[in-house]
Structure formats: C-alpha cells, structure tokens
Amino acid sequence: xxxxxxxxxxxxxxxGSSYTDxxxxxxxxxxxxxxxxxxxxxxxxxxxxxxxxxxDVGRESILVTxxxxxxxxxxxxxxxxxxxxxxxxxxxxVKRAFQCPYHAxxxxxxxxxxxxxxxxxxxxxxxxxxxxxxxAVREWLGYVWxxxxxxxxxxxxxxxxxxxxxxxxxxxxxRYDIGNLSVGRRITYDVQANWxxxxxxxxxxxxxxxxxxxxxxxxxxxxxxxxxQYYVGHGAEFGEEVRGFTVDGSEGLDRIPGVAEDQDRRxxxxxxxxxxxxxxxxxxxxxxxxxxxxxxxxxVECDWLYLPHVVESGKDVSRSVELFDRVNLQDFEACExxxxxxxxxxxxxxxxxxxxxxxxxxxxxxxxERLGTPQG
Numbered sequence: 074x075x076x077x078x079x080x081x082x083x084x085x086x087x088x089g090s091s092y093t094d095x096x097x098x099x100x101x102x103x104x105x106x107x108x109x110x111x112x113x114x115x116x117x118x119x120x121x122x123x124x125x126x127x128x129d130v131g132r133e134s135i136l137v138t139x140x141x142x143x144x145x146x147x148x149x150x151x152x153x154x155x156x157x158x159x160x161x162x163x164x165x166x167v168k169r170a171f172q173c174p175y176h177a178x179x180x181x182x183x184x185x186x187x188x189x190x191x192x193x194x195x196x197x198x199x200x201x202x203x204x205x206x207x208x209a210v211r212e213w214l215g216y217v218w219x220x221x222x223x224x225x226x227x228x229x230x231x232x233x234x235x236x237x238x239x240x241x242x243x244x245x246x247x248r249y250d251i252g253n254l255s256v257g258r259r260i261t262y263d264v265q266a267n268w269x270x271x272x273x274x275x276x277x278x279x280x281x282x283x284x285x286x287x288x289x290x291x292x293x294x295x296x297x298x299x300x301x302q303y304y305v306g307h308g309a310e311f312g313e314e315v316r317g318f319t320v321d322g323s324e325g326l327d328r329i330p331g332v333a334e335d336q337d338r339r340x341x342x343x344x345x346x347x348x349x350x351x352x353x354x355x356x357x358x359x360x361x362x363x364x365x366x367x368x369x370x371x372x373v374e375c376d377w378l379y380l381p382h383v384v385e386s387g388k389d390v391s392r393s394v395e396l397f398d399r400v401n402l403q404d405f406e407a408c409e410x411x412x413x414x415x416x417x418x419x420x421x422x423x424x425x426x427x428x429x430x431x432x433x434x435x436x437x438x439x440x441x442e443r444l445g446t447p448q449g
Contacts, residue, residue: 089420107131215252266408308339
C-alpha cells in the first residue's frame with residue numbers, strides 16, 4: 074500500500090501486529106494485566122471460609138479464597154517448596170487448609186505454612202516467611218479485584234475513577250446497589266479474538282445498525298452510530314413503545330429501588346480498563362469480565378444481576394438475558410471475523426476510525442503508553 078495522509082475525518086488505528094504478535098501480548102500481560110486492578114470473581118462465589126477460585130491474571134495463576142475472619146484473600150497459586158500449582162481446580166472448597174499434592178506442604182486460609190513432612194525438624198523455617206505470597210485485594214460492586222503489582226496503583230483513581238469519568242460521579246452507579254444484587258444468569262463465551270478488538274467493539278456503536286437489530290429496536294438512538302460511551306453521563310433512552318430492556322421490548326422485572334428518575338428507561342455502558350464492562354438498566358445490571366488467554370483468544374464471563382427476590386422467586390429472566398446474549402454473540406462473531414484480517418498485509422499499518430469512533434483512539438494511546446510504545 075502506498076503511504077498517504079489521512080483525511081481530517083479519519084484517524085489511524087493500531088497496526089495489525091498489535092493484535093497478532095505474541096511478543097506484544099506478552100508485553101501486555103506484564104505491563105497491563107499484571108500491574109493493574111483485575112476483576113476475578115463475584116464475592117458471593119466465595120460464600121464461606123475455604124471456598125476458592127483460581128484465575129489466570131497475566132502469566133500468573135492466582136488463588137482467591139475467603140479466610141476464617143471472613144475476609145477475602147488472594148495468593149499466587151504456587152507452592153513455596155518446589156513451585157507446584159497448589160490448586161488445579163477452577164473452583165471448590167477446602168475445610169481448613171490448602172495442601173500441595175506434590176509434597177504435602179499445607180497452608181492455612183490466611184496463607185501461613187501450617188504443616189509439611191518433617192517440618193518440626195526444620196525449626197528455622199518461618200511459617201509466615203514460607204507461607205503463600207499474597208496479592209492486593211479489593212471488593213467493590215460485589216466483585217473481587219486483585220492487583221499483582223508490588224505497589225498497586227490507587228483503586229480509587231484507576232477503577233472507581235473510570236466510572237466517574239464515564240458517568241460524571243460515583244453516586245450514579247451506587248444507586249444500582251450492584252453489590253447486593255444476585256446473579257440470575259452467567260454465560261461464559263470463548264472468543265477467538267484479541268482482547269483489544271472486544272474492547273474497541275464495546276466502545277463504539279458505528280456497527281449497531283448493521284449487526285444489532287434487537288438492540289437498536291430497544292435503543293433507537295444507537296442506529297445513528299453514536300455509542301452511549303461517547304458522551305460523559307449520557308444514557309441511551311429506550312424507544313417510546315419499549316417497556317423494558319428485553320429481547321422483544323416487553324416489560325422487564327422489578328426496578329432497582331435506588332435508580333433515579335432520570336436514570337429510568339435508560340441504558341449506560343462503562344468500560345473499566347483493562348477487562349471489565351458494566352451495563353446499567355433500571356431492573357438489572359450486566360457485568361462482563363474478560364480473561365485474555367492468548368493473542369487471539371479471550372474468555373468472557375458475563376453475569377446478569379437482579380434484585381435478590383427476583384432470583385430467589387424463580388421469575389423468568391430469559392427475555393432480558395436473551396437480549397444481551399444476542400448482542401454478545403453478534404459482537405463476538407464480528408470480532409472473530411476481524412481477527413484474521415489483523416494478519417493481512419493490508420492491515421500492517423492498521424486501519425482507520427471514523428468520527429463516531431475517535432474516542433477509541435484514546436484507548437489506543439493508552440495501550441501504547443502502558444507498553445512504552447512510541448506514538449507516531
């Protein structure tokens with residue numbers, strides 16, 4: 074391709090190699106996923122002491138559990154003896170301790186080394202010094218977030234700050250009382266695409282009229298190509314005849330009591346870098362977490378959250394679940410269609426963003442900044 078200057082209405086994207094090069098992905102693991110706050114679990118999954126979940130964060134396996142004092146703890150999922158993976162199950166429950174299946178080194182829920190063969194003959198081995206290595210943990214919105222950095226960045230600035238930047242204040246999301254909602258449905262998607270393609274897709278609505286017929290019926294303004302995230306504090310308004318955020322526009326479920334009048338009949342989308350999407354509607358919240366597996370594969374875990382009595386009573390949530398499940402499948406198919414093109418010689422220098430997508434350019438700048446990539 075010959076090099077030409079772009080028209081003023083277009084700006085350049087990242088180059089194709091950013092989505093295909095394993096070296097770039099390794100840099101992202103090191104400088105993004107392993108240094109930032111990363112959402113790993115719904116706190117309610119760790120209902121009682123000994124409940125655990127293992128999650129890959131960057132290149133590390135992390136063990137998340139609830140300790141006897143009811144606090145949530147997170148550790149590197151690595152035995153201090155010879156480096157064996159301590160827990161191989163994705164989730165489960167232990168009664169009192171985690172025991173390495175290799176040499177039976179055993180750790181309490183607080184991470185301390187509590188037993189090992191012949192440990193009494195090694196009085197110089199400190200129970201804390203040779204315990205599991207912990208990582209920073211925070212709970213917010215009913216989710217568990219961890220950070221692998223030795224000196225974690227401010228959670229208030231990097232996570233809560235993202236929500237404030239999108240909505241204008243933190244009170245707007247607090248009204249949905251997300252921490253006290255219940256999971257009505259969870260769907261896990263295995264997407265054969267780079268994690269950045271998924272974020273870029275979520276951030277824009279230039280594609281909405283093309284691939285989201287159900288969504289644009291409920292949110293007519295999306296057919297014009299401007300996503301809700303394009304404007305600070307803006308929520309896309311339901312169509313006049315739409316009664317709820319459902320696949321057919323029919324009545325939704327019980328409205329979350331704290332939702333303000335000016336938030337009613339509106340949809341808000343929030344990206345919390347590097348791997349969380351939060352979607353707010355009056356009667357439920359849709360919470361996505363991405364787990365980048367490789368340069369061209371991403372697992373996406375999506376929760377539909379409702380008022381506890383809605384879930385406990387067994388009310389039918391399928392129409393609201395089906396709407397965004399269709400949106401997810403449509404989006405992820407588009408991302409999988411795009412991934413092979415990232416390897417094309419025609420995309421070696423990248424593509425272009427139209428005006429309604431220009432805010433994605435800020436995301437690209439952020440990626441380059443995190444990786445220390447010179448910006449042209």
